[in-house]
Each structure stands twice: as C-alpha cells, then as structure tokens.
Amino acid sequence: MAPRVLVRATVGDHGEFRAYRLVERDELLLEVLREADGRAWQLRVPIAERAFVIRLIDEIEPRLANPKLLAFDADGTAMLGQAPLGPHDQLAAVVLAEGDERVLALWRRERLRSGWSWTIDVAIVPFDLGHELCSLVRQSFATLDEDPEGNLADNRMLQRGMDDTALQHAVADSREGDQPWPEST
Numbered sequence: 133m134a135p136r137v138l139v140r141a142t143v144g145d146h147g148e149f150r151a152y153r154l155v156e157r158d159e160l161l162l163e164v165l166r167e168a169d170g171r172a173w174q175l176r177v178p179i180a181e182r183a184f185v186i187r188l189i190d191e192i193e194p195r196l197a198n199p200k201l202l203a204f205d206a207d208g209t210a211m212l213g214q215a216p217l218g219p220h221d222q223l224a225a226v227v228l229a230e231g232d233e234r235v236l237a238l239w240r241r242e243r244l245r246s247g248w249s250w251t252i253d254v255a256i257v258p259f260d261l262g263h264e265l266c267s268l269v270r271q272s273f274a275t276l277d278e279d280p281e282g283n284l285a286d287n288r289m290l291q292r293g294m295d296d297t298a299l300q301h302a303v304a305d306s307r308e309g310d311q312p313w314p315e316s317t
Contacts, residue, residue, distance in 0.1 A: 135161065138275045141268055144261045151272035153179075160272055162238070164255045164265070175238055175255040181217045182273045188215035189266045192225045196236070196262040204229050214241075222248075227259060234259035238269070 135152035138160075143149045147167040154161050154176065162175045177185055192212040195202070202210040208229040215223045220243040228235050240253035257265045 139268060139272045143257060143264055143268070146258055146261055149265070149268045151268070151275070153276065160276065162255050162269060162272060164257055173254050173256050175223075175240060175253045177223065177240075178217055179276065181215070181223075182276075184215040184217070185223060186270060186273060188213050188223060188225055189269055193263060193266045196259070196266075199227070199234065199259060202227055236262035236265060238265070 135154055137150055138153055139149070139151040141149045143164065145167070146164075148165045150163045150165070152161040152163070153159075157176070158179050159176045160179055160182075162177065164173045165171070166173075195212055202212075204210045204227075210227040210229070212225040212227060214225070217223055217240065222241050222243075224237075224239050224241050226237050226239060228237055235256050236259050238255045240251045241248045242251055243249075255265065
C-alpha cells in the first residue's frame with residue numbers, strides 16, 4: 133500500500149511540501165518539490181526521534197530571523213545545529229550560500245569510519261522560506277499525533293485554502309492505492 137499524504141502545502145512560490153508516514157520503516161518522509169524544474173528533495177526522519185528533530189527546529193528558527201549574523205565557512209556553509217537520529221546518524225540544519233543565493237537545508241548525515249558524511253536525504257528551500265519549512269515539519273509531526281493513520285490529509289488541504297477542484301484532485305492523488313508514491317529525481 134502506498135503511503136498517504138499527511139500534510140500537503142504550497143511553499144511560497146517555490147513549490148510544494150508533502151509529508152508521508154512510512155509505516156513499514158516507522159519514518160516520516162518530508163518532501164519538497166520545486167515547481168520551476170520539477171526537482172524533488174526527500175528527507176526521511178525516524179518518528180521515534182521526533183523530540184530531537186523538533187528541538188533542532190526550535191533552536192534554529194530564531195537564527196533564521198537575522199541572516200547577517202550567520203557565520204559561513206570557506207565553502208559557503210553555515211551550520212545552524214544538529215540533532216541525533218541514532219548512534220551513527222544525525223540531522224543537520226545548514227544554510228548554504230552561493231553568491232547572493234541562500235538556501236536552508238535539513239540534511240541527514242551518517243558517521244562512517246572516515247568521519248561524518250552527507251547522505252542523499254535532504255529537504256531544501258530558499259532561505260526566505262525557512263520559517264515556513266520549520267512550521268511544516270512541526271505540523272507533520274503534530275499530524276502523526278492527531279491521526280497516526282493519515283486520515284487528516286483532506287482537512288489539511290482545506291486549511292491551506294485549496295479550491296474545490298484542486299482539493300478533489302489532491303485527495304484523489306493521496307488515496308490512489310495502486311500508484312507508486314513520489315520518488316526523488
């Protein structure tokens with residue numbers, strides 16, 4: 133059975149955010165789709181580590197208010213914080229800079245023999261949408277508490293102000309049992 137959409141929201145003019153519960157892995161899949169080119173970033177987070185993830189979000193969000201205070205290294209990276217996801221995994225919140233562009237990334241890292249290594253699990257948004265990403269991550273975990281089976285997808289889309297036609301398509305998409313769930317590109 134394909135995972136159901138727990139939260140689905142438009143992220144500014146950037147694209148769309150979706151959260152799914154992966155029951156077989158006991159993980160929350162956070163996905164950011166970029167409208168401009170169809171790219172998708174996916175971040176898997178163990179549900180059991182939600183307290184650490186929420187604490188990380190709470191710690192970094194105030195720092196997003198004043199980007200001029202961020203300290204970037206020579207590679208254009210500003211580490212905002214980390215949260216443990218397991219003995220050899222962590223979630224890092226980083227701001228990446230290239231020229232005048234800035235993005236916020238929630239990025240999973242794993243400890244190898246040679247040290248910490250970035251994985252392909254990442255959710256990226258433009259820096260000015262960082263607060264919105266933080267809010268959507270919190271909302272995704274709250275939805276798990278409210279309805280572990282993911283039956284609130286219809287209500288979440290209504291709260292986001294989707295028109296009736298868009299809502300009908302979105303609900304139909306989230307209920308399709310025979311379609312594969314979104315893959316990263």
